[in-house]
Amino acid sequence: MDIQFNEILRVLEQTYPHAGPELHFSNPYETLVATILAAQCTDARVNQVTPAVFRDFPDAKAMAQTTPEILFPYVKSCGFRSKAVNIVNACKIIAEKYDGAVPSTLEELTALPGVGRKTANVVLAFSFGIPAIPVDTHVFRVSNRLGLADARTVEETERQLMDAIPRELWSPSHHWMILHGRRVCHSQKPDCDHCPLRPYCKAAHLDHMINPKAEAKERARKRKESAAG
Numbered sequence: 001m002d003i004q005f006n007e008i009l010r011v012l013e014q015t016y017p018h019a020g021p022e023l024h025f026s027n028p029y030e031t032l033v034a035t036i037l038a039a040q041c042t043d044a045r046v047n048q049v050t051p052a053v054f055r056d057f058p059d060a061k062a063m064a065q066t067t068p069e070i071l072f073p074y075v076k077s078c079g080f081r082s083k084a085v086n087i088v089n090a091c092k093i094i095a096e097k098y099d100g101a102v103p104s105t106l107e108e109l110t111a112l113p114g115v116g117r118k119t120a121n122v123v124l125a126f127s128f129g130i131p132a133i134p135v136d137t138h139v140f141r142v143s144n145r146l147g148l149a150d151a152r153t154v155e156e157t158e159r160q161l162m163d164a165i166p167r168e169l170w171s172p173s174h175h176w177m178i179l180h181g182r183r184v185c186h187s188q189k190p191d192c193d194h195c196p197l198r199p200y201c202k203a204a205h206l207d208h209m210i211n212p213k214a215e216a217k218e219r220a221r222k223r224k225e226s227a228a229g
């Protein structure tokens, strides 16, 4: 692995030694439901609603018996009604096709309603112990700013990180980057002056990578450039 990459991962690990999942779950079904609810919502908010959800719908078969109308009031504070629709529909498939057991491959998981790559990778990593790098908005931003990836899309970022980072560090490094994105490398105003990664960071001196408007403009320019071939 590149020396620079090594240093970045070392500093991240030292800075966030206790990083781990902040969502509360104890089996693949709970992981799936909590992660669907967490899209565009805080983990703390999800943790407030899931105890009642898991009490009244303890597994995928129980969830498959209900309706989005019944589920929605439980999860309303996590946002869109579509989340309730997706959870119920995904559980119907799990109940019918997999006898109630959440499947354990990326292909099967991403075929479920409301389950994208990120959610599927969270389930694989934390419920099945299969190394994965779920790329959310923080991981995407932080890894591309740091230079661990140089990608335009989530899929590209995931692939590049998997190539660059040793397999045993995939899951932990994803937690380190999430915490770094939440605490220091904010989307709007990254705190580069107090960032322990500044000496290694590709973006620290590049306005177009840390100024959100310039960043969006640069991304659009790159998209245009690649579309033109």
Ligand code: SF4
Pocket: 142, 145, 146, 184, 185, 186, 190, 191, 192, 193, 195, 196, 197, 198, 201, 202, 203, 204, 210
């Ligand atoms: S130096 Fe700035 S852009 Fe780079 S990781 Fe730190 S906060 Fe983010």
